[in-house]
Amino acid sequence: MHPFRTHTCGQLTSADAGERVRLSGWVHIRRDLGGLLFVDLRDHYGIVQLVGHPESPVFERLSRVPKETVIRVDGSVVRRSAENVNPNLGTGEIEIEVEEFEVLGTSEELPLQVATEENTSEERRLAYRFLDLRRERMHRNVMLRSQVISSIRRRMTDVGFSEFQTPILTSSSPEGARDFLVPSRLHPGEFFALPQAPQQFKQLLMVSGFDRYFQIAPCFRDEDSRADRSPGEFYQLDMEMSFVEQEDVFQVIEKVLSEVFAEFRPDREVTAPFTRIAYRDAMEWYATDKPDLRIPLTMVDVTDLFAKTGFRAFAGKRVRALAVPDVAGRPRSFFDGMGEFAVEAGAQGLAWLKIDEDGNMSGPVAKFVEEISEDLLKRCGAGRGSGLFFCAGEDDAEINRIMAPVRVEAGHRSGLFEEDAFRFCWIVDFPMYELSDEGRIEFSHNPFSMPQGGREALESKDPLDILAWQYDIVCNGVELSSGAIRNHSPEIMYKAFDIAGYSPADVESKFGGMLRALKFGAPPHGGIAPGIDRIVMLLADEPNIRETIAFPLTQNAEDLMMGAPSPVSDKQLRDVHIRTVAPPDNN
16 A cells, blocks of 8 residues: 555545545544544545544544644445435545644644635734645646646647747846845856846747747736735746737637636637727726626817806816716715725815706706717717716826726626626737936837837837837736737847937947847847736636735745745855945934
C-alpha cells in the first residue's frame, strides 16, 4: 500500500463500499455526536467524512487532534444510511470507518478559521496566506486562475501563436509607471529594471521575423494599489502579430476571450463580435472610457438647450442629461436618493425632472425648461414615464467624474442592470496627443502607436485632432487591456516625438534599441495584453483583484507573510555598490 494514500478525499463513491483504503489530508471539522466521532478530512480534491466508534482504539486520540492537523488514516469504506446521505458532498454517500491513523503534521492554534468564511482582516489573511488559501473560496479562485491560463495557452496555440519568454532583467523605461530597479554588481552605479511590460521585446520579436507571439507575462510596476490593480506585479496575456491591421487583432482576442468566458461561466451570456465605441463617444455617452454596457443608459450634451433658458444654476456651464425610462412613477425618494448619491460623488447637486404618462413634466427644473421641452425630450430620447437627470460643470472632466458612477447607480436603482452577462466592448480612435496642465502637447496614450493617416496626418493636422491606432478592451466596466497598431517607421516616429517636444537625440537616447531595429526592415505589427488577474476577477465574481492571486502584496505593497520588503546586510549593499539614505525625521 502507498505510504500516504490509495485514494484522494474527493474520489470515493458508494461503488467503493467494503474496500479498505488509506487517505491523507487536513482535519477540517470534528463533531462528537452522542459518542460517535465524525471528522471531515480535506485535501486538494475534496472532503470525506471519517467516523470513529467509542470502542475503537484510535477514538480517544482522534478526538483530540487539532483542526488543520495533517493525518493519514486507514479504514474501510461504508455506505451511509439513506437519511444520512449528504447530497452537497461529492463523497456524501459514504464514510470511512477509521481503523488506524497517524499524525503527519500537527497544527498550532489557528490565527484564522479555515472551515468557515468568517470576517478576518486582510492583514491577517495575507500574513497567514497559506491558511487563507486552504479556504474553499480562495482555493477555488486559485485553481480557476490555473485553469484559465491553461485554456488561454491552448487557444492561443490553436490560432497559430507561439509562446516565447522575454527578459526579466532589462533597461529602465522612461515612460509609464515607476520602475522596480535592480542594482548591478558587475557595473557599479548602473541598474537593471524589472519590465513594466514586454512591450519593446515583443515588437523586436516581430522585427526578428516571428509572426505571432504570446506569453503569460509577468509585469512589474511600482504603483499604488486599487481594487482592480495589484501593486508590484501582475500577469497579462501578452501578444503581438505581424502584417495586421486593427481588426485582425480584434478577431483573435474576441475569439479567445469569448470562448474562455463561455467555458468558465456558461451561465452568463457572451456576445461576439464586441461592440466598437469611439473614445470621444464613450466619454460623451458614458462619461468614462471603460463603460459598463450591462446598463443600457447613455447621456447626451444639452448645453446649447439650457443656454436658452433662465436657469441660473447652469449658466455658462456645460450640461449633460441622462434619461432613465419607466421611473416617473417612482416616489420622490428615488430622485432625491440619486441626488444624494451624486453629492457623495462630488456634485453640488443633481437636477431632475420626470415626465408622467400624460406627458406632463414635474420636478425642480420643470418650470425652467418649458420653452425647450420638446427639443430636450427629443434629444434625450425621453418618452412618457421617463426621468431625466442633469449635471452641470465647468468642463467635461468635472461632469465625467460625477456622471460615470451616477449612470451606473441609476441602472442599478431602476432595475435596468443586466446581471447575467459579460458585455465586452472595444474603445477605439483614441487621440494621439493631449494638452498637459501647462498647455504643452504630449502623448495621450502610447507613444509607440501608429497615428491614423501616418506621416501626412502628423504634418498637416492640428495635433489635438490626430487619432491613433490605439484601442482598449473593456468588460463590464473593467479595462482589461490597452493595445495598438505600432509605429514601425523610424521617420514617422521621429516626427511623432518631435510634436511632443522630443528631439531626434532624445528619441535615440531613450529608445535607441527599438529605433535601431526599426531601421533594418520592420513589418507592420500590432498587439494587446489583456490582464490575467482582471480576467479571473471577473470570472470569479470577485470585487478585489487580490482574491484571485495566490500571494499578493498588501495595499501598501508589503508581503506580510515573507516579510518583504526588508533591510539587507551592509555586505549585500557593498556588493552592489549601494548606500542607503534614511528618510528625514518629520518629528
